[in-house]
Amino acid sequence: MQAVFDKPPLWQRAAPSLQGFDGPLAFAIFLLVCAGLLTMYSSGFDHGTRFMDHSRNMLIAGFVMFVIAQVPPQRLMSFAVPLYIIGVSLLIAVAMFGIAKKGARRWINVGIVIQPSEMLKIATPLMLAWWFQKREGHLRPLDFIVAGGLLLLPVGLIMKQPDLGTALLVMAAGLSVIFFAGLPWRLIVPPAVVGVLGIALLIGFESRLCADGVDWKVLHEYQRQRVCTLLDPAKDPLGKGFHILQGMIAIGSGGLVGKGFMQGTQTHLEFIPERTTDFIFAAFSEEFGLVGNLCLIAAFIFLIFRGLAIALEASTLFSRLLAGAVTMIFFTYAFVNMGMVSGILPVVGVPLPFISYGGTAMVTLGMGLGILMSIAKAKRLVQT
Template sequence: MSAVFQQPSLARRIAPIFQGFDGLLAFAVVLLGCAGMVTMYSSGFDHGTRFMDHGRNMLLAAFIMFVVAQVPPQRLMSFAVPLYTVGVALLIAVAVFGITKKGARRWINVGVVIQPSEILKIAMPLMLAWWFQRREGQLRPLDFIVATILLGVPVGLIMKQPDLGTALLVLAAGMSVIFFAGLSWKLIVPPVVIGLVAVALIVGYESTLCADGFDWRVLHDYQKQRICTLLDPTKDPLGKGFHIIQGMIAIGSGGIGGKGFMQGTQTHLEFVPERTTDFIFAAYSEEFGLVGNVFLIVSFVFLIFRGLAIAMDAPTLFARLLAGAVTMIFFTYAFVNMGMVSGILPVVGVPLPFISYGGTAMVTLGLALGILMSISRARRLMQS
């Protein structure tokens, strides 16, 4: 009598795809995604299809996350050198014959117009994690010097465009890898002290340093203006200080519980600039107040702690460094955006993850989440 083989059900066949999928990480992203959709519906109500486009961008990011999550970390490591090399080559090409818009040369036409600096947000931590993985067990000071050079080249090219916001994000991602790789505190403390002294000097001599005609040399004029505007936005309340002042008014007017969904007067009367992109946190704060802000911050903290937990449990040095750096990307995005809208950091054009409108940023976030999911999945499959 011949054996009868029963074909497995569809659910059983697709189950391996979801095996090891990190539910806690997905939960944090869903919370933030819901907050983003609600805020975009309100702040973008008269911006045509922005609400629908934001939803489409989220679905695209979710698809990218799902695809990347299926790629084992060791396979991801094989993309490190090619992706970094292509990214740096494109940055050099931008410097030579890139497209200039609004005084900045950040784009290049390769059949379609792209911004190569976005590639480095993921390529940089991949490359440095690959480098330290190769040097595992025999790290020397020279290895950290090489890593610093690998980081400094693209950051310098991006700053030259100029694009301070993206340069800051790439620098933070790269420095996270170098720090997690075991950089000595003796090398970390001096630059931090120098930075704090520089900030104190700028604050103390603001009237002199921000005077017309004073040359900061190392910074572009627009970067100098952003710092000076941060120190005293009331000097030009209808010009350079308008963004910061209106953002702080919107945040403060939200009070404890906020004005309510679709009830933000500063937002709906169009006093808040860029209310669907860089300054969407001001629109959110006005309508949902301190309670809403606590919810948002707790959601981001939960996401970041879950990412760091994935990094701690990662099976290899490469995966551990990459997961830690990717997690710090989320921290940098959120901290810098909330800080600049609140008036404690200069305005540098960094979006708020999952909340701000923007397709390119959402794709980057999808890639980052996919990497975390991949590393978490690899660990869980090893344990099963």
């Protein structure tokens, strides 16, 4: 009789919560977390408590992921409109009376100092996925126009701060939702052609467009300088081109297998700027070489493909769109960071997921992973 009232073992009571963890996705995260800890230990060894703080941020992100993984996608959908409204309202408040630092107005004090634009990385695709879910089965061109407006509002406010890196990430997440919802190719091809022609003209007339005193109107002066520095970093090797050139030198000096853990000279002699944040990929490349880079890229590709597989297997349109958008956030983070450090994209201040130091970005990544875990869990429950 007593056995009937005995509590089951702890592992049995925890089993329902652990079902939210998708095995292949968790494996990809584990590989990237290990790479991040190794690189941070090396590149941040003389940066005070950077390694311990990075480990703490990973634990916090893991806790956020675990909590969100327990929330069903239907409940996540109910948060879409409130989160979007709160996020946009905070962006407007930042524009009106936010805190300015180093020429940018990106923060606001609400008891604690926060950067509202980070919230929009998740809130915007969440809102767009909700919008298309409500119109499933009878989408019209007007619905895509409204979705474009919902996307451009936060992107415009973030660009105004200015914060090109975050605006790019929000734009990529939002456009992926609109694309996966069925945006016609006739609306995709013309802007793509215009973009390619614009890049070609920029390269062809670089000497004139990047001359001193030329105003591009649509970009801030520091953004114009970043684009011009990308086209010819050697023009100012000790000034604006220093970041890109040192990153490229570090990547190239790593060779095939790298200089070895804790042996990177560019890193430890402090030639690499921001070696624990935006340019940590250069520090990783120097110590682990081409082989290490290929392994790291393979881990990111595995993560992205697993995220897309979860999106394809999702049981509702909302879940498919949201999982696809979150996956594209990871792709954009990794592609832009590696591209800017390698000298093929402008420097825009985008961290490398799980590798770069930064608490807010790490929590945002944890939220995204939690969403993927939640959608994967919902699919398994439907199957059983």
